[in-house]
Amino acid sequence: xxxxxxxxxxxxxxxxxxxxxxxxxxxxxxxxxxxxxxxxxxxxxxxxxxxxxxxxxxxxxxxxxxxxxxxxxxxxxxxxxxxxxxxx
Amino acid sequence: xxxxxxxxxxxxxxxxxxxxxxxxxxxxxxxxxxxxxxxxxxxxxxxxxxxxxxxxxxxxxxxxxxxxxxxxxxxxxxxxxxxxxxxxxxxxxxxxxxxxxxxxxxxxxxxxxxxxxxxxxxxxxxxxxxxxxxxxxxxxxxxxxxxxxxxxxxxxxxxxxxxxxxxxxxxxxxxxxxxxxxxxxxxxxxxxxxxxxxxxxxxxxxxxxxxxxxxxxxxxxxxxxxxxxxxxxxxxxxxxx
Numbered sequence: 001x002x003x004x005x006x007x008x009x010x011x012x013x014x015x016x017x018x019x020x021x022x023x024x025x026x027x028x029x030x031x032x033x034x035x036x037x038x039x040x041x042x043x044x045x046x047x048x049x050x051x052x053x054x055x056x057x058x059x060x061x062x063x064x065x066x067x068x069x070x071x072x073x074x075x076x077x078x079x080x081x082x083x084x085x086x087x088x
Numbered sequence: 089x090x091x092x093x094x095x096x097x098x099x100x101x102x103x104x105x106x107x108x109x110x111x112x113x114x115x116x117x118x119x120x121x122x123x124x125x126x127x128x129x130x131x132x133x134x135x136x137x138x139x140x141x142x143x144x145x146x147x148x149x150x151x152x153x154x155x156x157x158x159x160x161x162x163x164x165x166x167x168x169x170x171x172x173x174x175x176x177x178x179x180x181x182x183x184x185x186x187x188x189x190x191x192x193x194x195x196x197x198x199x200x201x202x203x204x205x206x207x208x209x210x211x212x213x214x215x216x217x218x219x220x221x222x223x224x225x226x227x228x229x230x231x232x233x234x235x236x237x238x239x240x241x242x243x244x245x246x247x248x249x250x251x252x253x254x255x256x257x258x259x260x261x262x263x264x265x266x267x268x269x270x271x272x273x274x275x276x277x278x279x280x281x282x283x284x285x286x287x288x289x290x291x292x293x294x295x296x297x298x299x300x301x302x303x304x305x306x307x308x309x310x311x312x313x314x315x316x317x318x319x320x321x322x323x324x325x326x327x328x329x
Contacts, residue, residue, distance in 0.1 A: 009208045009296070010303050016204060016231055017308040020196075020238020023137075024246070075124060075174035082190070082256045083177035084263025085121070086114055087199035088206040 099276045104285035105165030112156035116171035119149035121195055122233070124174060128188045129240075138243075141236045148229040155222045163285060177263060179256065186252055189244045193253060194260050196237020197305060202264070204230045205300040206288060213283045223286060238308060245312040253309070257319030261301070262326075269294060270329040298327060 094100070126142035129135035157167045178190035207227035214220050244250045253260075277290040288296065301323055306316040 009205050010299070012208055012231075013201060013205060013234075013300060013304040016201060016234045017238050017304060017311075019231075020235035021242045021311070023235055023239035024242035075121070075176040080180050082179045082259035082263070083175070083194070084260045084265075085118075085177055085191075085194045085199040086264055086266075087203040088111060088114065 094281075096276060096279065100279055100281055100285070101163050102165075103276060103279075103282060104287055105160050105163035107282075107285070107287040108156050108160035108163060109165045109167045112153050112160055112167045113171070115149045115153035115156055117174065118195065118199075118233075119146045119153065120171050120174040121191070122146035122149060125188065125191060125195070128184070128191075132185060132188065138236060138240055141232065141239075145229075145233045145236060148233070152226050152229065155226065159219070159222060159286065177260070182252070185244075186249060189240060189250070190253065190256065190260070192237045192240040193309075194264070196234050197241060197308065198237075198260060198264050200230050200234040200237065201305055201308075202297060202300055204234050205296050205304075206293065209288060209292075209296055210283065210286050214286055216284070219286050238312075241309070241312045241314075248313075250313045251315070254315035255318055257309075257314070257316060258322035261319055261322055265297065269297075270326045298323065 122142045123146040126139045126146065129139035129142055160167050176187070176191065177194050178187035182190060204227060207223055207230060211220065211223050211227060214223055241250060273290045280289060282289050301319075306320060309316050309319075
């Protein structure tokens with residue numbers, strides 16, 4: 001791991017947690033989403049960040065209907081044992 | 089994406105392909121889980137905002153799976169097909185609202201928050217334009233997915249119903265990592281060149297997981313009334329292997 005990498009990861013993650021807690025309150029999800037912009041040096045993501053929120057706002061319900069239709073399938077039960085979800 | 093005449097290049101490429109193929113599977117599973125959770129959140133009081141986020145997350149994950157498949161193919165592993173049947177990770181004994189909370193904590197507060205950490209670390213070293221673009225796209229979305237879990241947990245805390253999570257943390261955390269996660273692995277999996285393919289070497293990934301748990305996830309859980317003593321004890325024991 002490069003020296004200097006860790007603080008930025010920790011800082012970002014603490015913002016993630018705080019943002020989630022704020023989201024649980026009165027803040028709207030799209031406002032919270034826009035607040036945490038990606039690194040501004042990345043052109044692709046910056047462009048996406050500035051353009052995506054309004055489109056998401058208007059299209060959320062339409063997209064949601066399609067997703068639910070395709071995927072609203074209850075998971076198979078694993079049993080009494082608690083488990084975890086693997087990430088990256 | 090890399091010269092195949094370097095020493096160990098074939099193994100390096102195979103590991104990179106395997107990692108991206110695994111991520112493809114993880115993303116497909118996440119798509120199914122978020123879509124299912126959206127339906128569960130719809131049925132809960134004050135759940136509609138979170139349900140909207142979960143639906144959007146499901147769509148994000150489908151796109152992420154395509155990106156991962158693309159990179160797996162670039163390193164020599166073609167992936168295709170559909171996700172395996174979704175498996176609930178919450179114990180069947182939990183009440184529906186608690187079970188939904190458990191699923192969201194496992195998927196978002198642990199897995200997605202951990203993924204943000206991995207992606208952010210990878211972005212610090214990745215230089216290939218296409219890889220950077222994919223990592224950045226995914227990182228931006230995963231931030232939102234992680235927040236969904238932290239928001240759900242905060243709401244559960246307001247209802248005074250997060251205490252049940254504490255004793256379940258060891259199983260939740262154990263299930264979030266591979267069996268060899270805390271073990272010494274073959275040298276090829278520690279090859280720093282893996283970073284060029286968007287893959288953290290094994291020890292770096294483990295160290296980041298421990299750091300993320302200790303500095304972010306455990307404090308975040310505690311803030312929402314979850315006793316992390318059992319989870320911390322599990323981590324201490326697992327780290328001593």
